[in-house]
Amino acid sequence: EAGVAQSPRYKIIEKRQSVAFWCNPISGHATLYWYQQILGQGPKLLIQFQNNGVVDDSQLPKDRFSAERLKGVDSTLKIQPAKLEDSAVYLCASSLLGSGAGLRNGYTFGSGTRLTVV
Amino acid sequence: AQSVSQHNHHVILSEAASLELGCNYSYGGTVNLFWYVQYPGQHLQLLLKYFSGDPLVKGIKGFEAEFIKSKFSFNLRKPSVQWSDTAEYFCAVNGRNDMRFGAGTRLTVKP
Numbered sequence: 391e392a393g394v395a396q397s398p399r400y401k402i403i404e405k406r407q408s409v410a411f412w413c414n415p416i417s418g419h420a421t422l423y424w425y426q427q428i429l430g431q432g433p434k435l436l437i438q439f440q441n442n443g444v445v446d447d448s449q450l451p452k453d454r455f456s457a458e459r460l461k462g463v464d465s466t467l468k469i470q471p472a473k474l475e476d477s478a479v480y481l482c483a484s485s486l487l488g489s490g491a492g493l494r495n496g497y498t499f500g501s502g503t504r505l506t507v508v
Numbered sequence: 509a510q511s512v513s514q515h516n517h518h519v520i521l522s523e524a525a526s527l528e529l530g531c532n533y534s535y536g537g538t539v540n541l542f543w544y545v546q547y548p549g550q551h552l553q554l555l556l557k558y559f560s561g562d563p564l565v566k567g568i569k570g571f572e573a574e575f576i577k578s579k580f581s582f583n584l585r586k587p588s589v590q591w592s593d594t595a596e597y598f599c600a601v602n603g604r605n606d607m608r609f610g611a612g613t614r615l616t617v618k619p
Contacts, residue, residue: 423607432512432598432609433552446606481552496542497607499552 392416394500396482402506408470411503415463415484421445423497424457424467425481433481439465440487472507479504510535510603514610521589522618529584529613531599540602541582543573544609547595555597558582569593591619 395414403409415422420441425433436455437447441462450457454473459465469476483497515530533539543555556567563575573584582599594617599610 425609430611432514432611435606435608438606483552496544496554496557497552498554499544501551 394482394484394498396480396500396503398503399501400504400506402508403472405474405507406471408468409472409505410466410468411480411482411505413465413467413482413500415465415482416498419484419486419498420462421485421487422459422465423481423483423485424465425483427479427481427502429478436467436480469505472505474507477505477507510539510601510608512599512601512608512610514597514599514613516613517611518614518616520616520618523591524588525617527584527586527589527593527615529597529599529615531582531584531610532580533582533599533601533608534580535601535603537603541573541575542600542602542607543567543571543582543584544598544600545595546598546612552598555584589615589617591617593617 397412422439424436426436427433436450437457438445439459442459455469457467479502481502482500485497511534513532541558544552545555546552555571556565558565558575566572571586573582575582596612596614598612600607
């Protein structure tokens with residue numbers, strides 16, 4: 391099966407600019423996640439979708455970050471305006487469901503988008 | 509809130525040495541436990557998982573992990589590492605509805 395697709399792979403922007411990342415999960419996976427992985431740290435959950443509804447966005451800095459999954463498939467994550475501390479790899483992952491049997495195969499991660507804010 | 513602790517930030521071993529990476533979690537309810545591996549320049553891949561049953565689980569590439577409920581631990585082991593095991597290893601815990609990751613342990617295997 392095709393994996394989780396993310397684009398772009400790399401992005402360099404200046405602080406205060408805006409940026410958007412795109413994710414296409416595995417077909418049939420209802421749950422989609424965006425994680426932020428800062429160098430030297432583990433992935434931190436930003437937002438979790440179940441179909442097109444938000445399940446958890448408690449760690450999303452909502453003053454500058456937004457995400458949507460309008461049709462329950464693709465998702466975009468936006469940062470506006472970017473700060474230096476937003477430099478990280480942004481990972482998208484998907485799973486059949488967010489818990490229980492839907493996690494039997496864990497999450498499938500995309501390759502990520504490496505964002506550098508200068 | 510659940511949290512995950514990985515004891516070692518960086519582990520350096522010679523080939524054929526045995527490996528054990530520690531992982532402890534804090535969560536009061538039923539958990540699902542995972543180990544992920546990230547090879548240089550690649551995306552996170554599932555190494556093994558524990559949902560229920562036998563607390564000793566076997567994963568890919570000769571890795572195994574043991575769930576000790578009383579210690580809230582899920583340590584990763586491999587009897588004999590290879591140079592190709594050089595990677596970052598992440599322990600992850602799923603409680604009610606989300607996956608929390610540890611900070612990761614970087615493993616360097618010297619040939």
